[in-house]
Amino acid sequence: MSALGLELRRSAAAGAALLALAIGVAALYVDAGRWSEGWMPLVLTAKEYMILLWPLALAAGAWQGRREHRAKVGELFATTPRSRARRMLPVLVAMGATLGLAYLLVIVAGGVRIAPTAAYFPPDIVVIVLAGAFSMVAAAWLGLGIGRLLPALVTAPALAVAGVLLVFFTAIMRPHWMGAVLSPVYGGGHFYPFQTIDPRVTGALAIWMGALALSGAVLLIARSPCVRMAAVLPALLGFGAAAAIVPRAEAALVAPIDPVARELVCTDDAPKICVTRVNANVLDTLTPLAREGLAVLAKLPDAPTEVHQERWAVGEPLPTTRDDNVVTITVRIDAHGGLAYPATVVPEIVLGLGVENTGQCQRRSAVERAAAYYLLGRQPVPDVGVTPDETIEEDPELNAEAVALWQGLQKLPTSEALSRVAAVRNAILACQDSTGLLSR
Structure with a gap:
């Protein structure tokens, strides 16, 4: 415990963990609205930011791994009766535990914000978060091994850049199952609130990261060149085991659905x-x-x-x-977990006259808008800018036509105007053209 305490106080472990925590929390809160819907969006967003955190852990490990070379005490320590494995154990624990904990604290920092409003806690979140923390441990240990093997000053920054490229390009590689195995960010990104990650994908990532961690540990403690060469074996075996369990179906790999959340x-x-x-x-x-x-x-x-x-x-x-x-x-959902744009709810229900657009029938937007706004009792307005977070393009003539039709309805007796609006709805239901039904 005293050796571990010394590592925590004097090594790069605590500083790297604080840096990772700061970067992770800052990245989350730059756009908190992305994950305000609940726990799974938070976890998926944090997983996406592993593109920053994983290379950081890799570089921090490499920086720590060259410590003996930097201090020129390698030969001195080699003469002590204590084995290298026992001497490196506190280093491995300190780097791995602090960086893994940093990732967990990033999730906690986001969870504090959404806890009052999040209505559903998927049990899969626990293993996804633990796999993410384990990925940070693996990056740190792999960095330690590489830093000891290549103790140059440029190794750590080079690994940081290489780590970003590796994480990104493995995540988008084809076939998808390869990315699911190799990249700690795969499955991240929030597309809809009931999205999840298949447990087999999480398991495959954990196996691969465990293999990388073991390879890094072997590189760190190895004394002979033969043992260092053997360090590649855990990675190869781990990849084979992960590839054996990862699913191949697109539905399980590309933004799968949590049926309970839906x-x-x-x-x-x-x-x-x-x-x-x-x-x-x-x-x-x-x-x-x-x-x-x-x-x-x-x-x-x-x-x-x-x-x-x-x-x-x-x-x-x-x-x-x-x-x-x-x-x-x-x-x-707004950035605070509540209902966003409540003023748009009533118009959204009335627009289309309550008939869902399946895309199978041609519909006249101007006619439907005029009819809907007649029911709402106000003049038609364009859809552009109603919800600022959505990009909508619209021909200005569309709303002008709707206004003209609406003005025509305003001149009619209420019973006649409602009859024409009902005729428009019936035409939509029957998949018929509604052109002219408001102006006949």
Whole structure:
């Protein structure tokens, strides 16, 4: 314990860990809105930032690994009766434990922010985070071994640059299973709230990182050139074992889905409002807004009576069927974990007159916008800029046409105007052209 204490006080371990913690937390909080939806988005975002943290751990290990060469005490230590393995054990523990702990503290720092609002804690998070911490240990140990083998001043910065390139290019390499095995950032990045990482991918990464850690440890403690050459064997065996268990199916490798997170959580009373389990914390805020939107649509015959959160995921085919009793909307989460842009909920429900667009029928946007804004009781406005975080391009003539049609409806008796709006909805349901139905 005294030797370990000395390593913690005098080696680069504590400084490297503090630097990793600072970089990780700063990277997270630069754009906290990316992971404000819950625990899995936080973990996936932190995993993405391993492109910075893993090379840092690798370089820190290399810097520490050249310490004996720098101090010119290698020959002196070689004459002591204590084996090199016992002497290097405190170094391995200090570097690995501090950098692994730094990664865990990055997650904790993000978790403090989302804990009050995160509604769902997937159990897979525990193993994903532990695998990330283990990856930091592996980088530090591999760096120690390389630093001892190549004790030049340029080794650490060269490894930092090489580490960034290695992590990035292995993550995007094809086939996907190779990236899943080799890159600690693979699977990171947040595309939708119910995204996860397949446990087999996490297991394969842990095996590969364990093999790298063992190779680094052998390089650090080896005395003879033959043993140093043998250090490549753990890495080769680890890659083979990881490749044997990693899945090959694209669905398991590219942004897989957590079915529990995607389950709908609904209100007990009617009209029924439903969100995914991972967004259950905004259900109370969304419910009165969604019911207001349904009340607007209720001016039409056979109007929808439920609102559900859109659950389509990246890579899935667009739905070809619809439930005419249900309106699906996008639920957006703000940087504090609450409902973002609440003012857009009612218009989003009413636009399209409650009919989901499956892409199978041609629809007239100007006609639908004029009809929807008539129900809303206000003049049509462009979609551009309504949600600042989404890039929308629109032909200015589209809204001008909608305004002209809306003005025509304003001149009609209420019963006649509602009849024409209902005719537009019926045409959409029947996959018919709605052109001219508001101006006939």
